[in-house]
Amino acid sequence: MNIVLHGINLQKEFLPYIEQLIGILSSHGIRTFFTENFTKSIKKLQVPARSFEILGPEMGMGEMDFVLSVGGDGTLLDTVIQVGRQQTPIVGINTGRMGFLATVAKENIQNAIRNLVEGEFALESRSLVTLEASRPVFNGMNFGLNEFTIHKRDTSSMIILHTYIDGQYLNSYWADGLIVATPTGSTGYSLSCGGPLITPGARNFVITPVSPHNLNVRPIVVPDESVISFKIEGRSEKFLISLDSRSTAIDASVELKLKKADFSARLVKFLGYNYFDTLRQKLNWGFDMRN
Structure with missing residues (x-):
């Protein structure tokens, strides 16, 4: 069996668990590989590899x-980018x-x-979700597990996002983004902006405005077979687009299409x-927060 370990900026307090993990893999006779980022991290921690x-x-x-994937949810998002089309199974x-x-607790590694x-x-x-743009972005790694975001960049003014579903006009969002x-990303940034939770097996996307000007504008759930496109307006010359934790600046002339x-x-x-x-555990459902 071949297994590769991936991690970013591992913290010193987790050193015993990393040593335990490497030792367990060795005891099972597993051929173990490290990504370059993981190698850099363990060298800093001086792990006996x-x-x-x-x-x-x-x-x-x-x-x-x-x-x-050794780290938090951010590390797992980066692991998805490292794996890409290979679709190698990921253990978080x-x-x-x-x-x-990343659902395996460090105490349950063995x-x-x-x-x-x-x-x-x-x-x-x-x-x-994958992004098609009229110029190269994200070094060709134009996909993400959680979400795609358009956001204002360097001005306090809102931006206008004309949004289309399969070429049909949906709405013009006056908002920060x-x-x-x-479905995986519905528990992340979208949730913090008032978006609904969607179970992982649902075949949907959720479109959620960030601080919309009109309070009657609400998130909307659309089929993931949809092609979502945008036209951006604003006082700024540059806007910020993000796929999970990766961001880049674009101007309004760049055409953007999003699909599964x-x-x-x-x-x-x-x-x-x-x-x-x-x-329930992560969102503290069922707990009496008054105590």
Whole structure:
């Protein structure tokens, strides 16, 4: 079995868990690879890396059986970009805070690896959003797991986002920005702006305005077969577009079209995982907040 580890800016307090993970993989005879970012991080932490190889031209992502994302949800979003069309299954080991996506607690690493080796897991397919632009953006990595966002950049004035669904006019949003979230991303930025929660298997996007001028403008759920396009107006010459945690500046002349990607992210879920349990725990549902 080939497994690659990916992590970004690993913190010193998680050093014992990283050492444990590397030791467990070695004890199972798993051929272990590190991404370049993970290699840089463990060198800074001075981790005794035992036997490992750096992922490169000779053994690429396509030859990996699994990717272990070591970090928080942000690290897992970056892991999805690293995997891309290879669709290598991703295991999220949570050393962060929320753990909506990275659902394996650091205390359960040993059980997770054993279940992985024994095949006691399920694969959950998560839809991705992909961006088509009239000029190159995001170095060709024009897809994301959570959301696509258009936002004002360097002015206090609102922007106007003329939005179309399959070429048909939807609305002109006078707002600070606009979010198009996947079901996975519905628990993120979109939720904080008043968007609804969508279960991972739903075939929808949600369009959520950021601080709209008109209070009667509300989020709308559309089928993920839709092609969503935009025309941007504003006093600023530049606007900010984002895919998950990656951002770049564009001007209003750039044409933008958004649709569902023709490939997906595959997340490993172990026995006992339940999406609704995660929602209740992370959002503190059922707790009396008055105490």
